[in-house]
């Protein structure tokens with residue numbers, strides 16, 4: 001798919017498991033990733049941990065990036081990493097444990113960098129320490145509100161009896177504040193990368209990224225993750241704008257991401273769009289060509305594939321006979337908000 005480079009922020013309290021998650025994502029076969037690491041303090045531990053594994057990297061040091069003037073130059077780093085010639089599949093920003101996810105969310109959403117799109121905040125939770133650190137008072141932590149995906153780690157360190165109750169308690173608290181949040185349990189951040197980004201190819205290009213390739217090969221043996229489920233439909237005719245926007249605004253249950261390259265009918269003409277929904281955030285851009293053929297894909301850990309495919313089929317089959325100016329205007333509104 002063409003378009004802007006998805007930007008994914010990884011947040012979480014000190015020691016929660018952010019670097020473990022980042023390192024795991026960096027090993028996704030074929031992925032070309034840019035990384036911005038925000039170390040905290042003078043010793044750049046995180047950058048050293050991930051060094052050698054990344055395709056393009058920037059480090060923001062001297063403090064927590066949401067507290068530094070100009071976010072410590074985050075926009076400069078993002079402008080550099082989103083250059084088309086780098087052909088990155090995604091940019092990952094690992095915030096320091098001290099960062100405020102709400103501030104980071106605002107910085108990303110109001111970024112002036114034209115070639116990026118906000119593609120979710122992944123909050124890592126340490127199941128052992130969570131209720132002693134992040135969630136200690138009756139008021140719900142505000143940070144739950146901006147997370148699109150919650151990864152609960154370190155459950156392997158809990159006794160079997162504690163594990164279930166702790167996971168349930170964390171789930172309840174998160175969903176009370178943020179009913180739309182997707183929640184996965186993963187040891188050391190080992191989630192399915194397909195949940196957060198697409199890779200253009202499953203193979204590392206020859207003569208490129210040799211270090212990354214070696215690390216990926218070495219990691220294959222001890223990496224385990226549950227696979228995300230996907231449902232898709234091929235589009236052979238232009239779709240109805242109202243049916244499309246209805247789907248984007250009310251995604252099928254369990255769909256964490258929706259993506260599509262779509263021809264949309266407007267009266268007699270057809271307009272190409274690229275759509276991306278992550279954790280309820282809708283991003284729409286225009287494609288230069290007025291394509292008729294395309295696809296719609298939904299991805300999630302707890303997706304009901306058959307039911308989701310029916311929803312997508314319904315969009316593909318919705319009638320386009322009546323002119324749908326209002327529906328097209330709804331889609332255009334999302335496009336304007338996405339630019």
Ligand SMILES: Nc1nc2c(ncn2[C@@H]2O[C@H](COP(=O)(O)OP(=O)(O)OP(=O)(O)O)[C@@H](O)[C@H]2O)c(=O)[nH]1
Pocket residue numbers: 012013014015016017018019020021046096097153154155156157186187188189
């Ligand atoms: N047993 C176990 N250990 C984990 C898990 N996730 C992370 N760890 C360990 O927890 C420690 C901290 O993990 P990191 O990934 O460095 O955490 P972080 O959030 O990046 O830490 P800071 O950058 O210091 O805020 C490391 O020793 C990890 O190996 C998990 O699911 N299970």
